[in-house]
Amino acid sequence: MVRGDYNDIFPCWSPDSKEIAFLSLRTKDWRLDNEKQDIFRVSIISGKIKKVSAPSGPKYGGLSYSPDGKILAYIGHDKPYEHGWGVENYRLNIITKTGRNHKVYGKSLDRTSQMITLGDITPSFTSTSPIWNPEGTRVYYGISSEGRQQIVETDVSSGKTKIVSHLDAVACSWSADVYAKTFVYNGASLSSPDELYSLNIKTKNTQQITHLNRSYVNSRKFNVSEEIRFKNKRQDLMGWIVKPPNFNLKKKYPFILNIHGGPRAQYGRTFYHEMYVLAQAGYVVMYTNPRGSQGYGKRFSKSIEGKWAEPAMSDLMAAVDHAISLGYVDKNRLGVTGGSYGGYMTNWIVTHTDRFKAAVTQRSVSDLSSMFGNSDIGWDLVWEFGGPPWEKRETYLKWSPMTYINKCNTPLLIIHSEFDLRCNIEQADQIFTALKYLKREVEYIRFPDEPHGLSRHGRPDRREARLKFILGWFDKYLK
Numbered sequence: 001m002v003r004g005d006y007n008d009i010f011p012c013w014s015p016d017s018k019e020i021a022f023l024s025l026r027t028k029d030w031r032l033d034n035e036k037q038d039i040f041r042v043s044i045i046s047g048k049i050k051k052v053s054a055p056s057g058p059k060y061g062g063l064s065y066s067p068d069g070k071i072l073a074y075i076g077h078d079k080p081y082e083h084g085w086g087v088e089n090y091r092l093n094i095i096t097k098t099g100r101n102h103k104v105y106g107k108s109l110d111r112t113s114q115m116i117t118l119g120d121i122t123p124s125f126t127s128t129s130p131i132w133n134p135e136g137t138r139v140y141y142g143i144s145s146e147g148r149q150q151i152v153e154t155d156v157s158s159g160k161t162k163i164v165s166h167l168d169a170v171a172c173s174w175s176a177d178v179y180a181k182t183f184v185y186n187g188a189s190l191s192s193p194d195e196l197y198s199l200n201i202k203t204k205n206t207q208q209i210t211h212l213n214r215s216y217v218n219s220r221k222f223n224v225s226e227e228i229r230f231k232n233k234r235q236d237l238m239g240w241i242v243k244p245p246n247f248n249l250k251k252k253y254p255f256i257l258n259i260h261g262g263p264r265a266q267y268g269r270t271f272y273h274e275m276y277v278l279a280q281a282g283y284v285v286m287y288t289n290p291r292g293s294q295g296y297g298k299r300f301s302k303s304i305e306g307k308w309a310e311p312a313m314s315d316l317m318a319a320v321d322h323a324i325s326l327g328y329v330d331k332n333r334l335g336v337t338g339g340s341y342g343g344y345m346t347n348w349i350v351t352h353t354d355r356f357k358a359a360v361t362q363r364s365v366s367d368l369s370s371m372f373g374n375s376d377i378g379w380d381l382v383w384e385f386g387g388p389p390w391e392k393r394e395t396y397l398k399w400s401p402m403t404y405i406n407k408c409n410t411p412l413l414i415i416h417s418e419f420d421l422r423c424n425i426e427q428a429d430q431i432f433t434a435l436k437y438l439k440r441e442v443e444y445i446r447f448p449d450e451p452h453g454l455s456r457h458g459r460p461d462r463r464e465a466r467l468k469f470i471l472g473w474f475d476k477y478l479k
Contacts, residue, residue, distance in 0.1 A: 053099030061127025147268030232318035239288025261340030290315035358477035
C-alpha cells in the first residue's frame with residue numbers, strides 16, 4: 001500500500017475502512033532522526049498518501065480514530081530532539097485528520113503516558129492505543145505514576161483528566177468493550193505474575209479472570225515485597241524491600257541494593273522474579289526510584305540531566321542508610337548491583353565509596369565519550385549533556401566512571417552481553433582491563449549472542465545462569 005525505504009509503523013483503520021493512518025518519517029535522512037515521527041493517511045482506494053500537520057516529535061504507541069472518523073488521538077510530545085528515554089512527559093494529543101485544532105491534555109497530572117515500569121517477567125515499555133468512548137467525548141489511556149501504571153480518562157471538551165483505575169498493580173496493556181465501560185487488562189502485582197483482570201470504569205470493581213500462575217505462586221514460600229517511604233534531606237523517596245524466608249527481626253542479614261536502568265524508568269508494584277530469587281538466597285533486597293526516575297513528575301526526572309550520577313547517588317545512599325536503620329541489615333555486608341543505567345550507577349558507586357563489600361555491574365556504561373560513538377542511542381547524550389563529547393569534553397569525563405576507576409577497591413563482577421547494541425561490550429572491556437591492570441578483584445562474564453535485555457528476554461538457560469553468577473559472587477563476599 002505504501003512504498004519507499006521508510007519505517008512505517010502503527011497502522012490504524014478509519015471507522016469507515018476507507019483509509020489507514022500510520023506513523024512514519026519520510027525525510028531524506030530519516031535514519032538520523034527516527035524520533036521525529038509524523039502522522040500520515042493513505043487512501044485504500046487511490047493509494048494517495050497525505051501528511052497530517054501534527055507536531056513532529058516522538059509518538060508512543062498507536063493512533064486511534066474518533067468514532068466519527070474526523071479526529072486522531074495519539075500519545076506523544078513536541079520535542080523532536082528528545083528521545084523516548086527523556087524527561088518530557090508523553091501526553092494525550094488530539095488533532096483533526098486534516099491537521100487542525102491540535103490539543104494536548106493531561107498536563108495537570110505531571111506524569112508520563114509511557115508504560116515504563118520495569119520487570120523481568122511483566123512486559124516493560126508496552127503501548128496501547130488511546131481508546132475512545134462511543135460518543136467521541138472521552139479518551140482512555142495510561143500513565144506511569146509512583147510504581148504503578150493506571151488508566152486515565154480525559155474529557156476532550158472540558159480537558160478534565162482523572163485517574164479511573166486506581167490499581168494497586170501494574171497494568172501493562174488493555175482493551176475495552178464497545179461501550180468503553182469494561183476494560184480487560186494484563187496486570188501483575190507484587191504477589192503474582194501477569195494475569196487478566198476486568199475493570200468496571202464506573203464502579204471501579206476489579207475481577208481476576210485468569211489464574212494461570214496460582215499453582216506456581218502457591219508452591220513457593222516467599223515474602224512479598226514491601227513498599228517503603230523515606231527521605232533524603234527534604235526529598236521524598238520510595239522503594240521496596242524483600243525479606244528472606246523465615247525472617248527473624250532480631251537477626252542481621254546481608255543486603256543487596258538493586259538499581260534500575262533507564263535512567264528515566266521506574267521500579268514498581270510488579271512481580272519481580274530477580275528480587276525474589278536474591279531474597280530466597282538469604283538476602284534483604286532493596287530496590288528504589290532515585291531522582292532521575294520517571295513516575296514522579298518532570299522536575300524529579302530532570303534533576304540528573306547533565307550530571308547523571310547526582311543526585312541519584314545521594315538518594316541511593318540514603319536508601320541504604322534507611323535500610324540499615326531498620327535494624328536487620330548488616331552494615332558490614334552490603335552489596336550493590338544494577339543493569340544499564342543501573343550498571344552505570346554501580347560503576348559510579350564503587351569508584352566513589354568503599355562501603356559495599358561486593359558489586360555486580362551489568363550491561364553497564366563506563367565511558368560516556370565512547371558510548372556516544374558506539375551505542376544505538378549514543379546521539380541522545382547530546383541533549384543529556386549539552387553537546388557532543390568534543391564540545392563538552394570535561395563534562396563527559398567528569399561523569400564517566402572510568403575517570404575514577406583507580407579508586408575502585410570493591411570486588412567487582414562484570415556481566416555483559418556480546419550482542420548489546422545499547423551499551424556496547426567495550427564498555428565492560430574498559431572496566432575489566434583497567435581493574436586487571438590495577439590488580440583489583442574483578443571477574444568478567446560475557447554472554448554470547450545475547451542482547452541488552454538478557455535479564456528480560458534472553459535465552460532461558462542463560463537467564464538462569466546469569467542469576468547463578470550474581471548469587472555466587474555475593475555469596476563469596478557477603479556470607
